[in-house]
Amino acid sequence: EIVMTQSPATLSVSPGERATLSCRASQSVSSNLAWYQQKPGQAPRLLIYGASTRATGIPARFSGSGSGTEFTLTISSLQSEDFAVYYCQQYNNWYTFGQGTKLEIK
Amino acid sequence: EVQLVESGGGLVKPGGSLRLSCAASGFTFSSYSMNWVRQAPGKGLEWVSSISSSSSYIYYADSVKGRFTISRDNAKNSLYLQMNSLRAEDTAVYYCAREGGQGNFDYWGQGTLVTVSS
Numbered sequence: 001e002i003v004m005t006q007s008p009a010t011l012s013v014s015p016g017e018r019a020t021l022s023c024r025a026s027q028s029v030s031s032n033l034a035w036y037q038q039k040p041g042q043a044p045r046l047l048i049y050g051a052s053t054r055a056t057g058i059p060a061r062f063s064g065s066g067s068g069t070e071f072t073l074t075i076s077s078l079q080s081e082d083f084a085v086y087y088c089q090q091y092n093n094w095y096t097f098g099q100g101t102k103l104e105i106k
Numbered sequence: 107e108v109q110l111v112e113s114g115g116g117l118v119k120p121g122g123s124l125r126l127s128c129a130a131s132g133f134t135f136s137s138y139s140m141n142w143v144r145q146a147p148g149k150g151l152e153w154v155s156s157i158s159s160s161s162s163y164i165y166y167a168d169s170v171k172g173r174f175t176i177s178r179d180n181a182k183n184s185l186y187l188q189m190n191s192l193r194a195e196d197t198a199v200y201y202c203a204r205e206g207g208q209g210n211f212d213y214w215g216q217g218t219l220v221t222v223s224s
Contacts, residue, residue, distance in 0.1 A: 091209030
């Protein structure tokens with residue numbers, strides 16, 4: 001099983017600042033990596049797939065990068081609605097999710 | 107508009123059974139693979155099971171293999187999860203999710219809560 005490790009577990013950032021979230025795979029997943037946003041009481045929402053392609057309707061302030069085992073989600077200028085939990089997911093070999101990064105208001 | 111609506115959750119005793127349903131609308135259901143993903147209270151996401159568009163390919167996480175059965179009815183635009191021999195560790199919100207063309211999950215339902223407790 002491919003293990004996905006996200007860091008940090010919690011990230012405190014002020015509105016308007018940049019947030020950088022990391023995801024590492026225990027073995028190469030090529031570019032078969034997605035990012036999801038989840039707010040309390042809601043279902044996850046797809047943000048990024050193919051490591052760097054924004055899903056339909058996702059603002060340009062969200063960007064993804066990386067390949068192989070190291071991936072990054074960057075939110076360029078945090079808006080109030082961006083504070084949530086973010087999960088990475090690999091779909092190269094079955095499907096596994098990271099444990100999540102909680103993005104909180106500083 | 108794509109919509110996925112789960113139902114069938116509830117409280118069940120250990121060893122019991124439950125059948126979840128997911129009603130799909132707003133897209134050609136028969137063209138997409140579908141999945142069940144669960145989330146234990148306060149925890150992360152765990153993939154449970156997948157079924158291809160024509161039911162030819164079915165896969166399960168090791169944690170549920172032999173106890174859960176995924177199925178679909180393309181005529182009814184519906185996805186199902188039959189859960190038998192339920193355990194306390196199966197307690198979670200269960201989401202159905204559509205698989206996008208590349209393997210990611212592009213649309214999710216709102217989830218249905220399954221609680222396994224005596």
